[in-house]
Amino acid sequence: MSVLREDIEDLQRRYEEGLAAEAVGADERALLDEFLTALEAGEIRAAEREDGGWAANSWVKQGILLNFGLREIETHTHGGVDYHDVLPLRGTGDLPGRGTRNTPDGTVVRRGAYVGGDAILMSPAFVNIGAYVGDGTLVDSCDTVGSAAQIGDNVKLGANTLIGGVLEPVEAAPVVVEDDVSLGAGCRVTSGFVVGEGSVVGENTLLTPRIPVYDLVEEEIVYGELPPERRAFSRFVESSVGEHDLFDGGAYKPAVVATDVGAETLEATEREDALRDN
Template sequence: MSMSTLETEIDELWERKQNGEIDADSAGEDALDTLEAFLSALEDGEIRAAAKTDGEWEANQWVKQGILLNFGLRENQAYEYGNVDHYDVLPLRETDDLGARGTRNTPDGTTIRRGAYLGSDCIMMSPSFVNIGAHIGDGTLVDSCDTVGSCAQIGENVKLGANTLIGGVLEPVESAPVIVEDNVSLGAGCRVTSGFVVGENSVVGENTLLTPRIPVYDLVEEEVLYGELPANRRAFTRFVESSVSDHDLFEGGAYKPAVVATDLETETLEATEREDALRE
């Protein structure tokens, strides 16, 4: 099936679902065949939930609609995963194709949901989880206890430190998901949520929360940003004075979190060197 035909069929199913003409009980074989072709296209990297156009990331709305249809037009049922039975509307992703591409998923807890894409030479450490619609670029490390949410777009040669959370943005369909561009290193315990964009080649310190509600003080361009970390930055959490600092309940002042972004050092960082050594 061509991608243009697939898009047309997803659009038609979406309209029927919105008009109440079809649901999980009435979806026939043709509809389910379309949903299966859609999931395969996601897993093959032929379609993505977001794309960069003229320097800006935008959601591919019909792709996000297709993901939602896979929840709305499928029955909840039992699946077997190893020795564990679980109930869901989607099975887990088959992983037979990963080995030929040099991608590894270690045992005892690496979970990849149907409709997720993993590139070549990726590493998934256990336990970790990649949700439907997520796109993991070539050479990326998903470390232990990491979660990559639905539709998140992770670039090539990215390092997600242990216990990192990449949030999912499935609805509204017009909203772009979380984006982590190429060659980014996120320290252990980082959180990236609500469609935040992490620019390429950036290094983010441990336990940093990146969300549009928290300001980024870019000391390179001397501006305050929301929802993005520019490319080629080194970022870390600091606390700045809060507007409630004069409140009687906060003796000595209150503070709110902020992210400080500085020039990225030109030399290879110690963390990057360590990860490269582990791969050799």
């Protein structure tokens, strides 16, 4: 992939020097298509593990942005309906051979998204460019997996879950949901938050770097991540403006509480997995 990276970085320099979409020729279009194909094959990713954490691949995120900046809007047809975008949707003919299924009437996978084997995409769900959806993962109804988001293996995204996209700045790591995580219905994960491996998150929980995580296992407050093997849920704690005259009865701010996953939670998750497999 070193040659592809060099070509994308060279194209980025030319774009910064004034290359416009209307001046893009066959060679540039072929490079943009090659880049998207590599994303769809999982050969390149917008973020990867590095020194025990996650780091963005800036050149990959630049390549994604170039596909917006150097393409013109075209008319495409999907399901008999015209739509107008710079990118077509991703072809899904490769999914059945890997045991992956996507249900009809609303499941949308944009060009440049990777979808692993034995995965399930329930309609209506949306997977955006640069996203990585691992093997055995369930993307449930009304879920959104944002640009460059990295979803691990055997993850369950409950219905109406939002995984935010992070494209700019290119150095910023995207949202990461590690292996074996279960997110309850209505969860939102945004702004580069990392959900640690094996965690179970209660429904309607907001995970974002601006909201503290009270980790009762290590007895510390952390931001921007949920440690591995935690059971997390939303609570409200006293706000610093609690004594203000405008707040009758006190003011509170959102927080996330994290405890051990526990055997009971794991058993419930295993039962749900068994139901999904049959």
